[in-house]
Amino acid sequence: MTAYNNLLFVMKNYLLKTMLYIVLLFSSITASAWEGMAMPQLHVEGRYFKDANGNIVNLHGFAQTYSPWFNECCTIWNDYDVNTCLTYNQGLIDNILNAGWKVNFLRLHMDPYWSNTPGIHTKGENDISAFDYDRFTKYFQSVFVPMAKYAISHGLYVVMRPPGVCPDSIAVGDAYQKYLIKVWNYVSADSYIKNNPNIMFELANEPVRIWSDGKQAGFKELSEYFQTITNTIRVNCDNIVLVPGLGYQANYEGFADYPIKGENIGYAVHCYPGWYNSGSENTPDVNYQLFNDGWNKQIKPISDLAPIIVTEMDWAPEKYKSSFGKGVTGTAGGTGFGANFKKITDDCGNVSWLIFTTPDLLAKFKDDQGNGDTFLTDNEACAWPAYHWYQDYANKQYPHADFTFKSCADNGDGTFTNPVMQADFPDPDVQKVGDTYYMVTTTMHNFPGCTLLKSKDLVNWEYCSNPLAKMSSNAEYNLEDGKNIYSKGAWANSLMYKNGKFYILFNAFGNGDDAGGYLLSATDAEGPWTMTRLSRGYYDPGLMTDDDGTTYVVCGNKNLSVIQLDDNFAPVKEVAVDGGFDGLEGSHFFKKDGYYYIYSTCCAWPATQWCFRSKNVFGPYEKKKVFDSDDIHQGAMIQTQSGEWWTMLMKDCGAFGRMPYLLPVAWNDNWPVIGNNGTDAGTYTKPNVGVNYDRKYMPTNDNFKNYLLGSQWQWNHNSDKSKWSLLENPGRLRLYTASVTDSLQKSRNMLTQRIFGYRDKTKPSYGTIRMNISKMYDGDMAGLAVFQNPYAYIAVNKQGNTLNLVQSNTADKKVYSNPITCDSVIYLRAIADITTSKASFYYSLDNVTYTKFGQDLDMKYDLSVFVGNRFGIFNYATKGLGGSVDVDWFSTEKDFTEDNFYDKSSVVYSEKYLTVASISADKPSYSLLANSAKSFVLTATYKDGHTEDITLSADYKVSNDKIVSIKNGRFTSYGDGNAVVIASYKDPLGNTVSANLNISVNTFPLTADGINPSIYESGTYDESTHTLVTGKYGFGGWKYSNAADFSSYKYLVIELNTAQSNGASFRMFDENSYWSNPSMTDIGSSNTVKIELAKLVKNGTTTPLDLSHIYIAGFWAFGGGNISIKNIFFSNDGETPVTGIQQIEGTDKPVDVYNLSGMLLYSKLKKSDILKKLCKGVYIIDGKCVVIK
The missing domain is CATH 3.20.20.80 (Glycosidases)
Known part of the structure; x- marks a missing residue:
């Protein structure tokens, strides 16, 4: 051994x-x-x-x-x-x-x-x-x-x-x-x-x-x-x-x-x-x-x-x-x-x-x-x-058990089986941006809506955002005055990416003044999104950008139109398209090999898919039925990176809703041939996107420990934000009663999510909540629903001091009620079966034994709601407002405990935890080596006292980007000079604080941070006396990770306090290695050395030193003796330094004035007043270093 x-x-x-x-x-x-x-x-x-x-x-x-x-x-x-x-x-x-x-x-x-x-x-x-x-x-x-x-x-x-x-x-x-x-x-x-x-x-x-x-x-x-x-x-x-x-x-x-x-x-x-x-x-x-x-x-x-x-x-x-x-x-x-x-x-x-x-x-x-x-x-x-x-x-940040009830189309062997998502994601439109695919879907009366998904391979999808936060505050959107917007709201979105911006165009249907055309736009698909009301609506729109940048939309129900749009999405020219029959809708628009294609659905049942083509965007168009199989219809046509064509359509899948189906597309005589020669084969080889990606599983479970609701959740109509919270009792969803009503369908603040089916048809779809009911008021009804029309729920109803377990089923108009003894916590469960379209309801007092209660629901898909059945968590009043329940978690697992799936040490957010008090940098000021990079740390202190590194999440405004820039938590310095960086941070609750970072950049800083005495062999440097001592045959000086450019200067001047006696030479390297061949200039016994840069050659050669790329510069010496440095500077006359001092420009725009410590002296000072206000000295004015004489 x-x-x-x-x-x-x-x-x-x-x-x-x-x-x-x-x-x-x-x-x-x-x-x-x-x-x-x-x-x-x-x-x-x-x-x-x-x-x-x-x-x-x-x-x-x-x-x-x-x-x-x-x-x-x-x-x-x-x-x-x-x-x-x-x-x-x-x-x-x-x-x-x-x-x-x-x-x-x-x-x-x-x-x-x-x-x-x-x-x-x-x-x-x-x-x-x-x-x-x-x-x-x-x-x-x-x-x-x-x-x-x-x-x-x-x-x-x-x-x-x-x-x-x-x-x-x-x-x-x-x-x-x-x-x-x-x-x-x-x-x-x-x-x-x-x-x-x-x-x-x-x-x-x-x-x-x-x-x-x-x-x-x-x-x-x-x-x-x-x-x-x-x-x-x-x-x-x-x-x-x-x-x-x-x-x-x-x-x-x-x-x-x-x-x-x-x-x-x-x-x-x-x-x-x-x-x-x-x-x-x-x-x-x-x-x-x-x-x-x-x-x-x-x-x-x-x-x-x-x-x-x-x-x-x-x-x-x-x-x-x-x-x-x-x-x-x-x-x-x-x-x-x-x-x-x-x-x-x-x-x-x-x-x-x-x-x-x-x-x-x-x-x-x-x-x-x-x-x-x-x-x-x-x-x-x-x-x-x-x-x-x-x-x-072993007790924290270790891997936890994976969920067993997960829905995924990817078979893990290079194939997938439709639907790509076994849940209600209707009216799909898909666009490829870079190597990412985005799909938008209809959400009707559920908000935030217009759900946007993302994928790398068209098979494995993730939530990206819900861009439509709110469409209207009218009574029907708020479930007020007996009004509602069921089956209406936002329909059939069209997605477009143009000139670095995402657009979602949709038509809204309502009972008030909020119907018509709307446009959502964002530079980042994850938001924020901006909504614009348009001058007119476009029914079932399909956007397309032509080769010359012109935007067109095809739209209509029964009869179609092609419309040229201006930059504000207003119509420029509109031409009707003769489809030859009524019932066309759900159109999409694309171009291939010189043909314009309108890709539309005939809405008769079972629906069929039609294609129209023309060499002219306004027609005339010829048509062909291109797919008639199993009611699969309406969607987008997409080309992958490898040149393959695919279509994302949808299928009416009964009570669980309309589900997206991905089918391959071949081309014959410039007509698409969809699926397996016009039929759906169910299972296909995954699209070739050049890379193998992970399987993805859409989230369903939630322990409500985040300060934001997960993207799987949507409110039934607009929520009353004052009546729910994730922060009042951190780690739980608190639901106050938000309306007094006799019907779940009329109650505000029901939180819903889609019900997913599974490839294994023997697996039903579970939905379970753990709910604390200790703060319910008399008459309150709180529980879990399977919601469509008809709907059913299991709930706790408080009557006086009595708690009743209630199951209501609007299909048979029956209500089942029994008194129940419960300290404070009850578990309620709904199980939906995609094969039988039935849902059953259960309760438990220990999360171990679940007892069935009430009557099964025969789930339907009714156009009066027009979305698939959803799980819904609710709490409404029948007598008076003020009561609340706390929902600890929602799970789609059959067997669920929080500790088995989630880390105990994970953060539980509170308002104080999320509210920033101040931010500060790891140093009051930074002296940076020119043409190099340096990490820094920006720390936020929150009101509860904890701190976080926010370096990467802050925003930075640099007074002079020729001096320094910031990327990925690092300063990248350029030329000599000073700059002020304003760091701003917005906390999760929207509060913003800022701090100034003062930056000084020097090619030859004589600071402990700036000079490295041990580039070769171990040396020392005394910042107080500017004294360098190299190791034996050692080298100390400066390394420029991004290479410094000395080519615009004539001289480099070295001034020493006292003559050195260590055989020192000044060396510069134009390669990023100390072992490469440098230029060498003996220091000798002089206190001042002037190096004529243009004459420098690599040692022992006639090869000129590449002054535009200097990676290392500094002193070599025998070691052990002092090199006492007074100054090192560039000069164009060999005597005076080249400074970063700049002139004040002639314009009279207001400017900010800082001292060299970064303190703001004057804000929005007119340049004509600068000489009146400022004493002699050096200042940072409008981001530039300026001397006032």
Whole structure:
């Protein structure tokens, strides 16, 4: 074992030393989170891993490598002995779990021992010359797949890592990229691995640097490198991909500007003592702040955007020779490595991690008292604290059980079965914008309405928004004065995207003055949306934008018209289209191969689909019936990225409503041939969109812990917002009685959602609520309905001090009522059966035993309501207002408890939690290096006292965008100068606060943050005296991540306080590598050095230095002596600095005036008054730095 650990130490020692240099270079429920725990599919949502229920998930685990040497130094097995290898490593998993480790993921290294040809000498794991594809595929199936299966069967997610490590340098298109593509193309296409919900891919191990055109390159090229590999994987599957960074997976800074594109993208990070300026055994006094600053510089830029898994990390005192990292646990917020690593990752909130200690040691762990003197018992080594931290992690942010009642058309094998959504989404219209498809649907009297969905593949849909917040406040929309808008409201929307804007055109039908044409518009499909009343209506409109940008609409009922529209959607020209018969409606408009097509429905039953075509937009049109099958009709025609054509139609599916059907389209003689030669085959190969995407499930369950209602919910007519709340009793939906009535159909504030059917017809559709009834008033009726016409409900009715269980069914006009004894909470359930069109009703007092009550409802689909049956939660008064109920949750599961599906530690929102009090930046002002990027943190403090990082959600206004810009939580600096950034943040309740950030940019800042004394070898810098001391033969100065442009200046002038005696020279690099060839200018004994920039050449050559791209500049010296810097500046005469001072422009527009500290001195000051108001000095005026003499 000693020999084994010594070897590990030697192998890692070089990497650790090199990494330390790189870091300095960059610096200036139950017990279920282990075997037997739920293992739902995880996905990436924003910066988090989440399970299907929306819970944040952070994983914690260990790693295995399947080679004789890494399995206890060849003492266990050898000679490609598959069975013994599997037995040993599967036994380690058993023993680790039996030891009590609460682990839930395994990093699985597909070690090159198996894929390299025996007998061929290699230079190390980064040498792929011996790679044998046939051996890899053979042992992938016999070793790696069995190990993955075993791990998953024992409650472990699996992160697969390719064989070996990256070479020292990689380049786009190189042999190593081709090797990775070959490996991942095979792995991602494997029948067990592809789309496996429990397997992720770590694309490569420890890239060091990347080159392009013979020069060291950066993240643009790295992103291209791994984007190509990701795209290869995405053709085959949708598994989560983990992207490595540069510098042995320690630098991710540039990914903020060049992130990998696509879904399910995370990043794999390595971290050891000494990295990111953390404390190591050799530097035990390094504190938390330095570690945190290093992490924020190199990791935070991407952890702000995506989830992180640390796939290598451990620590222990070197004397144990049992870990790669040499350091101690220390104290969180103080010194040491381990405790500060935990604090940083916990605070980050989206970091999963493992300990890289060999699994045979983890398997031997015993939960004895700490403070021992062995690796497994010493609190300062990783095993003991990590073991107990894992115990804590097992109770929060772990994967929760997936819902079992989920509706999905995707069969998971490359096919789908119609309908694509087994619920009421009628009158579909679809548009493709980029690589996303959007579908809008009719919602009639339900608000917010005009439901907009989104999809990547036309099969798996998600809610996007409900754009129509409200159409009218007239009495019929409010269920007032005995009026209603059932079956009317917003009909048959048409969706269009033009010039960066979304449009939804629809016609409204009502009883008052609110009927007619309406237009919704937004630049973002998720909102906000603006509604405009149009001068006229367009019945069942179908919008089209012609090649020249002209907008047309086809519309009408019985008779059709083609209308040219102006930019305000007013008619310019209208021409009737002779359809040849009455009954045409639901028209859509598109153009293909020079033909204009009107795609319409004949509304006779069963409905049929017709197509009209013409070479002229106004006709005349010829017609053809193109589909007559199973009453499938009315919808849109769409072309995918691959050139395929599809049509999204709908089918009348009885009581559950009208459901969308997706059918392929072929073309014959410029006429569409739909489905299977004119009929519906039911199941089809999914559309070819070039990428394999996740299955999606439309949400139905809700625990009401959010401050917003989920997109699945809509109110029956307009809600009275004063009569419901998600914040009064956080974590519950509070429903006050909003109307006094004798009928549910007339009552306000019934919250509804569509009822979904399932592919398995033996599964009925459950709807259950947990309701607290302790605040009901006399006469109140509260419960759960299945609503259409007829409708039925089960409810609690309070009469005096008596609670009655009531079931009412308007089909048979019967009401069933029994007194019930209930403390405060009751469970009410409705079960709708799509096969029998019957709904039955139940109650429970314990959420275990449900008792049927009342009469079944024979569900119908009646045109008087014109939407499918819905679940509805309600509370109305029969005597007087004031009572309320609290609904804890709604579920479509047969067996539901909140703790089983939702994380106990998730936030429960309150008004104080959501109300911002102030915002502040991590620094009062920022001194930035020119032509570089720097992360910053903007924090909001809320009224309840908690804080949040709002860096990415704030809005920023920059006074001078030539000085600095902001993107993804980072300043990107340009030329020298000053600017003020106004940061504004709107909290979830709409309150806005702001703060000023003062920015100073300098090409040669003489600040501790600005100058790096250790670009090569370890140096120091004293900001108070501007004194640089390099390491031996060291280099200190400035690194410009975006390359600085010195080409517009004649001289660089260096002024020293005292002459130096260290053999110093000033060097500049036009390549992004310290090891490239710089220009060199000796400093000598002079206090002032003038460098004529145009004459600079690379050392030892006649090649001119490329002054337009300077990546590094600074001082080289023998080391140990002082370089006392007075000033460094550009000059065009060799004497005076070129400043950022600008002239006041002649216009007299009002301007804001700030001092250099960012304090607003005058607002809207006329320029003619500037000289009158301001004393001599330097100011920021209208975003420019101006001197007043």
